[in-house]
Amino acid sequence: MISHLIPPIAQASSDGTAISDSSEASKQFTESIVSFATEYGMNVLGAILILIVGNVLAKFISKKISGLILKKHPEEPSLASIAKQVFYVALMIVVIIVVLGKFGVETASLIAVLGTAGLAIGLALQGTLSNIAAGVMILFLKPFRAGNAIKVGGGDVYLVDEIGLFVTKAHQPDCPKVMIPNSKIWGSIIVNFSDTVASQRRFDITFGISYDDDINKALQILEDLAASDARVLKDPAPFIKVDSLGDSSVNILFRVQTMASDWWPAKLELTKAGKEALEAGGCTIPFPQRDVHMISGSAEAAS
Structure with missing residues (x-):
C-alpha cells in the first residue's frame, strides 16, 4: 500500500506548476x-x-x-x-x-x-395612533393634570397619577389602579373636580336616621362634626337641616363648603365620619324596609 502512495506524492512534489x-x-x-x-x-x-x-x-x-x-x-x-x-x-x-x-x-x-x-x-395601528393624538391634545390643552380628580363620560371618578402618550395612569378613590386609553378620555365629557372657577367648593351629603331617633340630637352631632373639621369653612356657615321624610328614614342634609383643593378628600372622609358619629351617638342608619300586615281568613270572611 505504501508503494502505491509514493509515486503520486513524488509526482505532485515534482510538479512545480501545481505547487505554485x-x-x-x-x-x-x-x-x-x-x-x-x-x-x-x-x-x-x-x-x-x-x-x-x-x-x-x-x-x-x-x-x-x-x-x-x-x-x-x-x-x-x-x-x-x-x-x-x-x-x-x-x-x-x-x-x-x-x-x-x-x-x-x-x-x-x-x-x-x-x-x-x-x-x-x-x-x-389606527387605534394606537388615535391614543397618541389624544395624548398630545391632553398634554397641550391641559383639561386636567396629574393629581386631579376627574370623571370621564359620566362614569367613575379617577385620581390622575400620570398622563402618557398612549394611556393615562390613574387610580380610583379606593385605590385600584386604572389605565385609561387617551382616546376614550378625549372623546368623552371630562369633569375636573380639582379645577374650579372659584377657590371654594360646596358639597352635600344626605344622612338618614330612623324615625325613632332624636332628630335634634342627630342635628347637633352633625353640627359638631362640621365644627371640628378644619377644612370646613365657617363662612358661609354649614347648612345642616332636615331635608325630607323618606319611606324608611328621616333625611338630613349636610351642606358645607371647603377650599377647592380640599373638596374631594373632605367629602369622602366626612361621609365616613358622619356615619360613625351618628352611630356612636345612638342614632340608627336605616335601610329600605317594608312592613307586611297579615289578615287571617276569619277576619276576611267577617268583613
Missing part, C-alpha cells in the same frame, strides 16, 4: 481576508463607537430638554417625561441611519422605505 498555483491561491485568499478585515473591521469598530457615543449624547440631550421643560412647566412632569422619550428615540434613529451609511447603505432609499413602512404600520 496552490501557493498563489492561498496568498490571494489571505490578502482578501486581511483586506476585508481592514476595511470592514474598521467600519464595524466605527459603527460600534458611533452607537456608543450617539447613545450617550441622545440620553444627555433628551435629559437636558426634559429638564428645561420641567423647569418651565413644573406642574407638568408628564410632558417632560414624554419629551425625553420622544427626543431620545428621534436622536437614536438619526444615529442608526448614520451607522448604516458607514456600510454603504443608501440612506435616501432607507428613509423612503421607513416612510412606506411607517404608513403601513400607521394604517394597522
Whole structure:
C-alpha cells in the first residue's frame, strides 16, 4: 500500500506548476481576508463607537430638554417625561441611519422605505395612533393634570397619577389602579373636580336616621362634626337641616363648603365620619324596609 502512495506524492512534489498555483491561491485568499478585515473591521469598530457615543449624547440631550421643560412647566412632569422619550428615540434613529451609511447603505432609499413602512404600520395601528393624538391634545390643552380628580363620560371618578402618550395612569378613590386609553378620555365629557372657577367648593351629603331617633340630637352631632373639621369653612356657615321624610328614614342634609383643593378628600372622609358619629351617638342608619300586615281568613270572611 505504501508503494502505491509514493509515486503520486513524488509526482505532485515534482510538479512545480501545481505547487505554485496552490501557493498563489492561498496568498490571494489571505490578502482578501486581511483586506476585508481592514476595511470592514474598521467600519464595524466605527459603527460600534458611533452607537456608543450617539447613545450617550441622545440620553444627555433628551435629559437636558426634559429638564428645561420641567423647569418651565413644573406642574407638568408628564410632558417632560414624554419629551425625553420622544427626543431620545428621534436622536437614536438619526444615529442608526448614520451607522448604516458607514456600510454603504443608501440612506435616501432607507428613509423612503421607513416612510412606506411607517404608513403601513400607521394604517394597522389606527387605534394606537388615535391614543397618541389624544395624548398630545391632553398634554397641550391641559383639561386636567396629574393629581386631579376627574370623571370621564359620566362614569367613575379617577385620581390622575400620570398622563402618557398612549394611556393615562390613574387610580380610583379606593385605590385600584386604572389605565385609561387617551382616546376614550378625549372623546368623552371630562369633569375636573380639582379645577374650579372659584377657590371654594360646596358639597352635600344626605344622612338618614330612623324615625325613632332624636332628630335634634342627630342635628347637633352633625353640627359638631362640621365644627371640628378644619377644612370646613365657617363662612358661609354649614347648612345642616332636615331635608325630607323618606319611606324608611328621616333625611338630613349636610351642606358645607371647603377650599377647592380640599373638596374631594373632605367629602369622602366626612361621609365616613358622619356615619360613625351618628352611630356612636345612638342614632340608627336605616335601610329600605317594608312592613307586611297579615289578615287571617276569619277576619276576611267577617268583613
